[in-house]
Amino acid sequence: MAEIKLTDLTKSYGPTEVLHHVAGEIRDGEFIVIVGPSGCGKSTLLRMVAGLETVTSGEIRIADRRVNELEPSARDIAMVFQNYALYPHMSVRENMAYGLKIRKLSKAEINRRVEEAADILEIRQYLDRKPRQLSGGQRQRVAMGRAIVRDPQVFLFDEPLSNLDAKLRVQMRLEIRKLQQRLGVTSIYVTHDQVEAMTLGDRLMVLNGGYVEQFGTPIELYDRPASVFVAGFIGSPAMNFLPATAEEEGMLLPSGIKLIAGVGQRGPVLLGMRPEHLIPDAAGPIAIEVEMVEQLGANTLLHGKLSGTDHAMVASVSGHVSAEMGTAHRFSVTPELLHLFDPETQKRLEA
């Protein structure tokens, strides 16, 4: 049983505060992904949980035990690093056994655990090799093996897949997910890749500039992004944003067209619509002057500008669409799929 509780956590380097009042509760067995652009403080947050960075203020509790002052070794955690951090002078077996030897487990027990983990990760035939004789994917497995033999209360992953090639990354992603579900160990996973975050996490914590923008399930983040940042960060291609004015009977777009939608707001708003929610409709209100077409096979991306304005727009249409450059395509959008944000605070406005 290891739930993690972060309470009003801040981190400062000298006078510079890099994490601001981070809070959140992670349930036992949950897979949490911390996601955000580089420099948002996500790795710092993970390293604070690991005990590799000190806590400036606030509290971290693992399994209802305050760990702020505990050494990393006393927190009963295991971590997988971005560069794997294998011990280069030890064989795979010794790498995995290192932590167990320190805990003074019996030889037989160490061997049993190492071989069990090696079987799970399918690295048994590499046990006597040195890390330098392994490929990137194999090293990653060893790093995970080193984490799971310890049977810790919490797994921490610090961008473990970012050094792998695209195909291997997708494969390892699935394996990590399956492994975590099988072992049921509470996990925190840091990444800057939103696809990785969406596919892996039970819940996502979106960090931006040291602030938690939103903490929720992938679907919550997609359907009801709490801020312009989350809306733009989650989903690919990114959401379209248009400055608009909310009026009595609809939304006035910068192209002068009025979008008929029930709106509980008045005044200037930032209107967000996802490219995949724009439906081709000859009579639709949104006209996009197409400048570039990306054929992805399953769907087609139409890049262009909102007719008569300089606002860039992307529409994602399923199937193959041939579009002449410079012609206007018309789209409609279901009012429920529109997102409204306050242009001042960048926060979500509820319709």
Add this chain to the structure above:
Amino acid sequence: MLKRVHFPSSPLPYLLVAPQLAITLVFFIWPASQAMYQSFLIEDAFGLGSEFVWFENFEALWADQHYLDAFLRTAVFSLLVAALSMGVALLLAGFAQRVVRGAMFYRTLLIWPYAVAPVLAGALWVFMFNPTLGIFPYFLDFFGIDWNHYLNGNQAMALVILAAAWKQVAYNFLFYLAAMQSIPNSVIEAAAIDGAGPGRRFFSIILPLISPTTFFLLVINMVYAFFETFGIIHAVTQGGPGSSTTILVYKVFNDGFVGLDLGGSAAQSVILMVLVIAMTVVQFRYVERKVEY
């Protein structure tokens, strides 16, 4: 293989290596071959004539108990100097690496001894350990140790080892610090998460990973102890008392310039040269290649 045609022949490359070749020839090859030649000669006591005797000088050395003693003494001396200075440097580097604030200040201070000339370093230790004036004999007196390195051969040996090691600590420290800093931080952090305390991390992770540096420094320190400690010994003990601190390089000087046995002295320096060349070969053949990761 690149073919010759890729490089049009020109005198420029020869011109560019000429200064280096000239320096090597004048300051190394020439004196070395002179020493080699001289080691086959025996001169008379007045330096008026010499006789070519082939290996007689070497045979005489082989039969000379004093020389064999000096050989053993040099082995003990250089091993102890290397072990002491590398051990202390390793310890200091381990500490310095953990220091965050003012790290530059500490490091600069620790590097200073390297800039001290050997004779000055020796003079420093002579003053500190002077049996009547020195501060250390005064302290040692409290522990019932009667320090007089002018009379006690073992104490004299200890003193030159201390002085020679002290001077080399800075050099070793620099290399060890650089080696430690090249270890990825995440490896150390992984060990910390695995439950290893600072001591365990040092011995099971850091020490094996810097072993190439240790091998390199071992050879460098042996060569240092063989040759460059002459100034220290000359300033501190002049090889005495008796011949208890006469190591090979000091014996070369003593026999050649004090005893005026030029042939025997040259033969000794040829043996020294062969030893150091052998160590350098070991260095290049095994150490440079045997990088453990």
